[in-house]
Amino acid sequence: MPIHPDTLRARFREHFVAEPRLFRAPGRVNLIGEHTDYNDGFVLPLALEKSTWVAAAPRAGKRVRVHSAAVGETKEFELGTSWPARRGAWVDYVEGMAVALMQAGVPLAGADLLIDTEVPVGAGLSSSAALELAVGRALIGVSECELTPVALARAGQRAEHEAVGIRCGLMDQLTAALGQAGHALLIDCRTNEATPVPLPLDDVSLLVVDTRVKHSLATSAYNTRRAECEEGARSFGASSLRDVALDAFHAREAQLRDPVRRRVRHVLEENARTLDAADALRRGDWVRLGQRMSASHRSLRDDFEVSCAELDFVVDTALALPGVLGARMTGGGFGGCAVVLGRHAAEAALSASLRAAFARWFGREPGLFFTRAGPGAGEVRA
Numbered sequence: 001m002p003i004h005p006d007t008l009r010a011r012f013r014e015h016f017v018a019e020p021r022l023f024r025a026p027g028r029v030n031l032i033g034e035h036t037d038y039n040d041g042f043v044l045p046l047a048l049e050k051s052t053w054v055a056a057a058p059r060a061g062k063r064v065r066v067h068s069a070a071v072g073e074t075k076e077f078e079l080g081t082s083w084p085a086r087r088g089a090w091v092d093y094v095e096g097m098a099v100a101l102m103q104a105g106v107p108l109a110g111a112d113l114l115i116d117t118e119v120p121v122g123a124g125l126s127s128s129a130a131l132e133l134a135v136g137r138a139l140i141g142v143s144e145c146e147l148t149p150v151a152l153a154r155a156g157q158r159a160e161h162e163a164v165g166i167r168c169g170l171m172d173q174l175t176a177a178l179g180q181a182g183h184a185l186l187i188d189c190r191t192n193e194a195t196p197v198p199l200p201l202d203d204v205s206l207l208v209v210d211t212r213v214k215h216s217l218a219t220s221a222y223n224t225r226r227a228e229c230e231e232g233a234r235s236f237g238a239s240s241l242r243d244v245a246l247d248a249f250h251a252r253e254a255q256l257r258d259p260v261r262r263r264v265r266h267v268l269e270e271n272a273r274t275l276d277a278a279d280a281l282r283r284g285d286w287v288r289l290g291q292r293m294s295a296s297h298r299s300l301r302d303d304f305e306v307s308c309a310e311l312d313f314v315v316d317t318a319l320a321l322p323g324v325l326g327a328r329m330t331g332g333g334f335g336g337c338a339v340v341l342g343r344h345a346a347e348a349a350l351s352a353s354l355r356a357a358f359a360r361w362f363g364r365e366p367g368l369f370f371t372r373a374g375p376g377a378g379e380v381r382a
């Protein structure tokens, strides 16, 4: 459900009896470039039009009170520079963000925060980065401080590493911070340089399909994959897989243990595919973009092994439908969402057919929505 600024303001007044300012940060969907960000590689995501919103007002002292409408809970904590004990709860993200900002030298003031979100939570569309960035923007805003978007993104990543325990790359936070309406971002995760690439969705459509499953191994498997990639880089004497050329890999791949060999192959080929997909997008070559997306899925399924039955079903079903140019899982995997690129003219039939096929096979409905690229994090002024 879209969040209306006036409604959010009214709810804040009711909850905290003060006049708020509003901040928001988007979720994201990744077109291609999966599990490459923490290998200093390339990614091609876009910010969604769905955001996490934070209504915020400063308060005297060093206390933060925060209410999440999605959870229906209010929590409190004192601002400080040491990491809180991990509680495995949503407030870890919020307090983690505050600590990361304080550690970065931002002198935060106490605040009251009311959070609500349009981003499906836990669906692989990065509601977590949206939460971090929206909370970060809000805390900085009401403290009358400033911070660059990239520094804000880094603070979000640190919060997730330290306070939550997920060793995520920087893609989600950078996309939430730097997203541009009507554009995908080609991000070089070595330099964190983001180049906007126009994404005119007139002839083609982007459909996000939420399988509404999250398999329990998602977090531990993510960290394992990351360790396997690091092992792969070390065996080439490289600090990251970005520095391993495909030729060098082919010359020496037999010496790598399985599954490290396949993990490395995925990352190296995915980087090449992502650059090629960005080139295709610049040239308006939708067919090539679609082919690269589908190839990415096969690699994530077979070499990186982060897909699952539900995601494979959506991708295979989509690719057999008329007007579909490409499909792949998006995000970390083990559930979550797939993204489908299809001809605009086939849009209605595509979503109806996918919904029906999924429901027939799994006995329940998936979440489906078409999206365009939205803007990055910012304050929403009255």
Ligand code: ADP
Pocket (backbone or CB within 6 Å): 052, 068, 069, 070, 071, 089, 090, 091, 093, 115, 116, 117, 120, 121, 122, 123, 124, 125, 126, 127, 128, 129, 131, 331
């Ligand atoms: P994703 O980022 O793909 O949505 P994650 O598991 O990384 O999935 O992040 C989801 C977690 O982020 C939730 O379990 C919750 O702890 C936190 N979260 C996200 N949005 C909100 C929100 N609006 N209110 C409270 N917690 C949230």
Ligand code: MG
Pocket (backbone or CB within 6 Å): 126, 127, 128, 129
């Ligand atoms: Mg997340």
